[in-house]
Amino acid sequence: MKKLLIIYVLVSPFVINAQSHYPGQHADKFTVPDQLKPAVYSFDLKDIKLLNSRFRDNMVREQQWLLRISTQSLLHSFYTNAGMYDANEGGYDEIKKYAGWESLDCELRGHSTGHILSGLALMYAATGDEVYKLKGDTIIAALAAVQQTLNQDGYLSAFPQEFINRNIRGEKVWAPWYTLHKILAGILDQYLYCSNRQALSVAKGFSAWAFKKLQLLTQQQRAVMLRNEFGGINETFYNLYAITGNRNDQWLGDFFYDNRMLDPLKNGIDNLKGTHANTYIPKLLGVMRDYEIENKAGQDTITKFFWQTVVDHHSFATGSNSDREHFFEPDAISQHLTGYTGESCNVYNMLKLTRHLYIHSGDVKYADYYEKALFNHILGQQDPATGMIAYFLPMLPGAHKVYSTPDSSFWCCVGTGFENHAKYGEGIYYHTNDALFINLFIPSTLNWEEKKFKLIQQTKFPENGNMSFTVDEAPVSPITINIRYPSWVKADVEISINGKSLKIKQPPGSYIAINRSWKKDDRIELRYPMQLHIVPANDNPSIAAIAYGPVILAGEMGTGSFSGREPYSDPTKHNDYITYNYTVPGNIDTTFTLDAKKIDNYIQPLQGRPLTFKIVNENIIVKPLYDVHHERYVVYWRLKK
Template sequence: MAFSVCGFLTRTRLSALLALSLAAGAVQAQYPGQTKEKTAVAVRAPIQAYSFNLQDVRVLSSPFKDNMDREGRWLLSLPAERLLHSFRVNAGLLTDKKASPTKMPKPLGGWEALDMELRGHSMGHILSGLAFQFASTGNEAFKLKSDSLIAGLAQVQKALNEGGYLSAYPQNYIDRNIAGTSVWAPWYTLHKIFAGLTDAYWYTGNPQALEVEKGMASWAYQKLSPLTQEQLAKMLRNEFGGMNDAFYNLYSITGDPQHRKLAEMFYHKAVLEPLEQGQDKLNTMHANTVIPKLVGEARAYELTGDLKAQKATTFFWDDVVKHHTYAHGGNSDKEHFFEPDKISEHLTGNTGETCNTYNMLKLTRHLFTWNPEAKYADYYEQALYNHILGQQDPKTGMVSYFSPMLPGAYRLYSTPTESFWCCVGSGFESHSKYGEAIYYHGAKDLYVNLFIPSELNWQERGVKVVQNTKYPEEETTRLTIQTKKPVDMPLHLRYPAWATHGVTLKVNGKTVAVKQQPGSYITVSRNWKNGDQVELTYPMALRVIATPDNPRKAAFAYGPIILAGEMGTEGMSGTAPYHDPADPYQYYGYDYHVPADLVHTLATKGGTVTDWLKPVPGHPLTFTTTAATGAGGITMVPYYKAHRERYVVYWDLQ
């Protein structure tokens, strides 16, 4: 997206606060993915599996919890005065010539600088991140900060006095977009603000967030309703994020037909019609411009029953996952889709824009609720463990934009206040909502999709489930049922497609025969009693993941985990912090100066993967190569741990 965008509460205290939020009119809904909570608009699509709200799931000690805590500290460290600065400048609220310059807040840098046309986009992501952190942890500091930012935005909206318009840039950016003249992506930025306000309303119960958002929608309706179809088509050529998704979500809360009409105005015929017809015309399209449109279409199907929207989204997901996805679950090269299956031709330093995966996971959650197939949970695991988890530098908490597949490249990280790329924004969300897809439920049944240490509180059924595991560093996960009285609850346990060496299932210590195959669900139906335990063991094995267009270029995985060869730090100019304030786009096309003699070839000589890679005793998920050409043994570690050094994911096989 460089040139085209892309103090803890007790559970009782938190529950009381959420109840007050509901009484104030807030809808505690899990976004994305349908929940059973009532909204103003009845869902018309058949929902087979429901999301749990984030406050019902607590992520326990794990790399995910570590990431979430680091992200939370970053969110709380950003001063509200600096976050609001560009909005206040735009509204003329910081023009007092008598004010001391030393008392003026310093503007944020990078993509939030006052001369950047995308300024303001991070505010929306931050509101969402704060809302997710509050729901996920119960830490009231996140709600207090969110409330403060929303109050500041309301003040800006009032000062602008432009029919509800709210942004960090002048309204003429929208006029330029409508006219088809050059401007970065103003609707993209507004989408983030709309979405952030919705999340703040849903998860923190702030009614002011909804009022501000409804004011923005009123302005948008007055702005767009006079436009012809031709004018709208011209406007939609520029990236607009998921404006359709934002307006459908607002419509679900308010039931206001104007909000549905606004969502329909962002139907991009040129992109969506081929997908409705089952055609892949994605080559050269800017990936993170396209994916959010499908998330919006998924919401359209849920709220309107439009079968064309269903077809477009399901075809798109299957097509992207099967034909446009790297081993780590990400997609795109230089932010764009390329010809289907041409993975080996696109192993560059600009692969795997993280925003794309963030949005693909949103779409995946929608599709799973319609049709709870294991393939959706398998992809979610692939992308979450390998791409999203690995985005964050565990030393600094900063995040990467791309996940380079170029042999010998390395991750480049953001800075606390001077970058704010799109992937920084989506990272505020991704690392704050790890509890969203571990569990789903039907009327009586429970799905366990991810093996992440966590505690589920299913209040409707009076059941708690505690999951303990060190997965993926161990092959076993353990579920303990807590209930005051026996409960009939069919338990669907994901049997991952990669688990081709079978499974061992024990209930209360007794082995249970499993007839299902990998890529499905194991169902255990019984009346569960307090203290009942389930133990699942999926033996992990090495796998070769060849590129579809060249079997001699391949990545390696151990169970669900993609491995990366550690290649040292020779010639690196520094991995963190990374940013040149004079050139905020420098990341795009960055030269990694890969040493000419860097090894990325394995002399396999027709053997099997266990001949080439040997486990390192005492070090889980760690292997050593035995067949590297021109080098001794190379250590292979999980890709999500390959930080601050060069690495190789895709190897040439001889």
């Protein structure tokens, strides 16, 4: 393989745009503007900088892993598929081959390249550091060469087209369109966040191939093909249509509308039971993008019903869902406390969907859920010791988190992990023309360049509910600062500006709105009292999780019968993640007496250890689930009165 050297002219990718859902994109990159007017707009990722916190620590570890990954190893399956290795140069044998879901015998090979392209683009947007852009440029140049060498009407993949043909014929194959979605999404992110025009050219070529191939299918062939998992490729084709204005791209988005799964939602039917959750959720992301672009009546009803159904009837206290990757019957949480609950990809996609719904409405309930799932699932799925990622968040009492390996796993949740920890900034702040909305309490700075307004958020949340917001640069005109007043706050709130107390009229589950002409160094100080409470299973009130404010606490259960760091028993076996044996010791007892109305008598804080408590009569230590690593734990307890 010959090395390619491509020089790019850097164009700033950080112009605020009308396409409100995608920080870091140019407004002028979109030919087709959204017809739906959002209630609030997001900021560009470059406008938010994380300060020291657990979130920033996760982000730094993710940066290190992104840069450690060998580009040659990542791309070897693409080159192999295109026959681009020169045996005389010995290049093929010299390159380390990645294992797990990127091995040459895995039918999902190539999906991680797409996720990594997205992760690199997001990191560049968030940090402005050229190293992420340059690595992305290198991968895009290589993929363009693969696409050209394949010479198959624009087809690009690490596997042959025969996988697609098998899918069309209804033969067994592991989700080829799912993999192609990840690749295409990563390529588009390189264009949208990094202004890489070669990426757009590659994406257009890929779309031309897809249109040529799929327009020939009968409705029966289409129905058979759509029964296989295809990720959110409908969303990506709609995004491409918004960029190009090419009606063929829109046709492709429409082509992947799954009537069988989505039409029942129009009639308020919960048809989730038994469906593969990470197959289902991304379908709604495509519906959302079509709705935003075309403003078609009724599509928001489908998505709102789906979201509410998942959150109210199919989710654990952590905001996560599914058992063995599948939705189960509604209101049956206590019957599914297994070692394979809470697939991380599902939460990634639910947060994306939540973000769309919040931008449409400005409804604080979406921000409340976003906080729950981000703090209780996403934050704790990265191993602080290694930076590796957990596939599941087990609810099985006595289970433990099991992490990926640097070069032998590459599960789907590893892929979404490359994105999760790069984009923490996108959920903290939103705005309208004359108002700021603060949704998440994460130490950070905001630069609202359009308004000449800078804000510093300082907090140790959720260690405590104290936070401050300092104006670092004051806007010329008055601005309303809206601070989320979470639903979990039960006691009186204290708030002051420059030391002067304010009276709060709003109830929990709303926003505290402060309108004034701001001056530099104005300081808002806020205290949200945090309390212990229980979160009962939705089918059995005697089985419950323990929470402190929004944070789910887990009981420490030691490290008996496991080393604490082993991967699933054989990561080269592509489905072995679903058969892992947790070998839970038989002496783990999850039953204790508790009066929920007097919970402070039963569970008490440990002095000198923030967010750490003791179940008094049981001598059990509980702490945030996101801080439990390399040890067994319990989330749901059997409570006696």
